[in-house]
Amino acid sequence: MKAWVIREAGGPEQFHLEDLPIPEPKKGWALIRVRAFGLNRSEWFTRRGDSPTVKFPRVLGIECVGETIDAGGLDLTKGTKVAAIMGGMGRQFDGSYAAYTSVPHGCVFPIQTQLSWDRLAALPEMLQTTLGSLQVGLEIDRAESLLIRGGTSSIGMAALAIAQKSGLRVGTTTRSPKRNAELKSAGADDVWIDDGQIHVQMQKQKFKPYDRVLELIGTKTLLDSMRCVGRGGIVCMTGILGGEWVLPDFHPMGDIPTGVKLTSYSGEAADLKPADLQRYVNLFEQGAFDIKVGPVFEFEDLRKAHELMDANKAGGKIVVRGVSE
Numbered sequence: 001m002k003a004w005v006i007r008e009a010g011g012p013e014q015f016h017l018e019d020l021p022i023p024e025p026k027k028g029w030a031l032i033r034v035r036a037f038g039l040n041r042s043e044w045f046t047r048r049g050d051s052p053t054v055k056f057p058r059v060l061g062i063e064c065v066g067e068t069i070d071a072g073g074l075d076l077t078k079g080t081k082v083a084a085i086m087g088g089m090g091r092q093f094d095g096s097y098a099a100y101t102s103v104p105h106g107c108v109f110p111i112q113t114q115l116s117w118d119r120l121a122a123l124p125e126m127l128q129t130t131l132g133s134l135q136v137g138l139e140i141d142r143a144e145s146l147l148i149r150g151g152t153s154s155i156g157m158a159a160l161a162i163a164q165k166s167g168l169r170v171g172t173t174t175r176s177p178k179r180n181a182e183l184k185s186a187g188a189d190d191v192w193i194d195d196g197q198i199h200v201q202m203q204k205q206k207f208k209p210y211d212r213v214l215e216l217i218g219t220k221t222l223l224d225s226m227r228c229v230g231r232g233g234i235v236c237m238t239g240i241l242g243g244e245w246v247l248p249d250f251h252p253m254g255d256i257p258t259g260v261k262l263t264s265y266s267g268e269a270a271d272l273k274p275a276d277l278q279r280y281v282n283l284f285e286q287g288a289f290d291i292k293v294g295p296v297f298e299f300e301d302l303r304k305a306h307e308l309m310d311a312n313k314a315g316g317k318i319v320v321r322g323v324s325e
Contacts, residue, residue, distance in 0.1 A: 001021070001022045002017060002019065002099050002299070003094070003098035003099065004018075004059065004060070004097040004098070004302050005057050006047060006058055006060060008056055009047065009048055009049025010047070011306075011310070012303040012304075012307050014047065015303055020059070020094075020098065022099075023100060023102035026102070027073045028072055028104060028105055029102050029105065030071050030072050030082070030105060030108050031068070031070040031100060032066045032067065032068055032084055032101055032108075033100055034064045034096050034100060034101055034323070035065055035066040035067065035117040035121075035321070035322045036117040036118045036120070036319055036321050036322055037061050037065070037320055037322070039306070039309055039318040041309075042062060043060045043061065043062060043090065044306070044310070045240070046091070051091070053091070054091050058095075059090065059095050059098050059101075060096075060097050061090045061095030061096030061098070062090045062091070063083070063089065063124055064084050064096035064101060065081070065083045065084075065111070065120045065121045065124065066082065066101075066117075067079050068080045072102075072105070074105050074108065076110060080110055081110065081111050081113065082111060083109045083120075083277065084101065084103045084108055084109075085109065085124050085125055086107060086268050086269045087104050087107035087268060087269050089103055089107060097302060097320075099322065109272070109274050110274070111277065111278060111281055113281050114285065115281070117321065118296045119319075121319045122291065122293045122294075122316075122319050123284060124272075124277065126154055126158050127272065127276070128269065128271065128272040129155055129267075130155055130159050131162065131271070131272060131276060132265050132267040132271040133159065133238040133265040134146075134162060134166075135271075137236035137238065137263050137264070137265035138234050138236045139212075139234065140166055141166075143212045145168055145169040145171070145212070146159075146163050146170050146171070146211065146213070146214065147170075147171040147198075147210040147213045147225070147229075148160060148170065148172040148173065148213075148216065149173050149213060149214065149215045149216055149221055149225050150215075150216030150241050151173050151188065151191075152172075152174050152176075152179050153216055154292055154294065154316050155216055156214075157291055157316070158291045159214055160172055160183070161290055161291055162280075170189050170190075171188065171189060171191070171210060172188045172190070172191055173191070173192045174191065176193075186290070190207075194217075194221070196220075196221060198224055199224055208230075209233065210228055210229050210233065211233050212229065212235075213233070214238060215236060215237040215238065215239065216238055217239065217240075217241050218240040218242040218243070218244050218245055219244045219245060219246060219247040220244055221242065222237060222247060223247075223255055226256055229257075229260055231259030231260065233260055233261065234260075234262075235260065235263070238266075241312075291316075291317070293316045293317050294314035294315050294316030294318045294319070295315075296319045296321065297319070298320070299320060299321055299324065
């Protein structure tokens with residue numbers, strides 16, 4: 001089978017298209033023909049060598065959609081549409097940048113949909129991360145307001161759509177004033193132009209602190225985000241769009257405001273209920289749930305897809321189609 005193999009850390013040029021054996025079916029694991037997959041920041045970090053537990057050579061890719069070839073004992077017929085998410089994909093074992101992948105049953109979600117493969121591929125990991133952040137990390141069922149730090153990212157736009165449906169007042173950030181109208185039309189109640197000091201802007205406007213902050217930029221803006229919530233508020237760091245995940249000289253007693261709770265989310269497939277995934281797939285298919293889908297690349301153009309991710313100009317979830325038949 002065709003697979004993109006990375007043998008050492010670096011730029012997109014480190015990916016090499018090679019012929020590998022199709023994984024052998026085994027009990028407890030499903031063999032899936034990969035029809036499409038989305039790109040994720042964690043793969044970008046791994047490719048650059050910033051995931052020290054991942055050993056090369058490796059086939060990256062922490063998610064895909066496709067069809068079961070051998071369910072490995074799972075109660076699924078051959079040809080069932082499925083999504084495969086995380087659980088060690090592309091990290092502990094070879095992932096989805098290939099014609100076929102084999103994954104543990106806990107990663108596999110059957111899906112019923114008429115969506116095209118490339119549109120479906122934009123959803124699973126995005127929904128897993130977004131729903132996990134909002135429900136597990138931020139406990140939004142107990143909140144009335146949410147600030148999304150990094151609002152024009154694919155996860156940011158998905159979080160906006162989900163939080164809005166949950167009845168929250170939603171604020172979001174962007175570094176570009178040109179994105180203001182786009183975010184407002186997507187349902188944002190408040191749009192903040194991110195200069196790194198949102199809490200100062202809020203104080204000047206006498207704006208009531210948010211109950212929750214979803215931090216997608218990372219440590220570059222984390223200290224400021226913790227000042228955008230009131231006592232009892234929660235800040236959840238999920239993303240690292242700013243390219244940094246270490247906070248030098250962090251002083252908890254001084255940097256965490258009194259009564260503010262700081263957590264993070266890097267959950268697993270088990271945090272996503274199959275019924276929730278199916279529900280949002282249905283809503284997306286019906287046009288009742290809108291998320292931002294970026295460019296779609298052919299399998300042979302994986303390097304170009306990673307180059308676009310490097311440039312941070314995708315404007316939505318990047319999707320790569322599977323190997324052409």
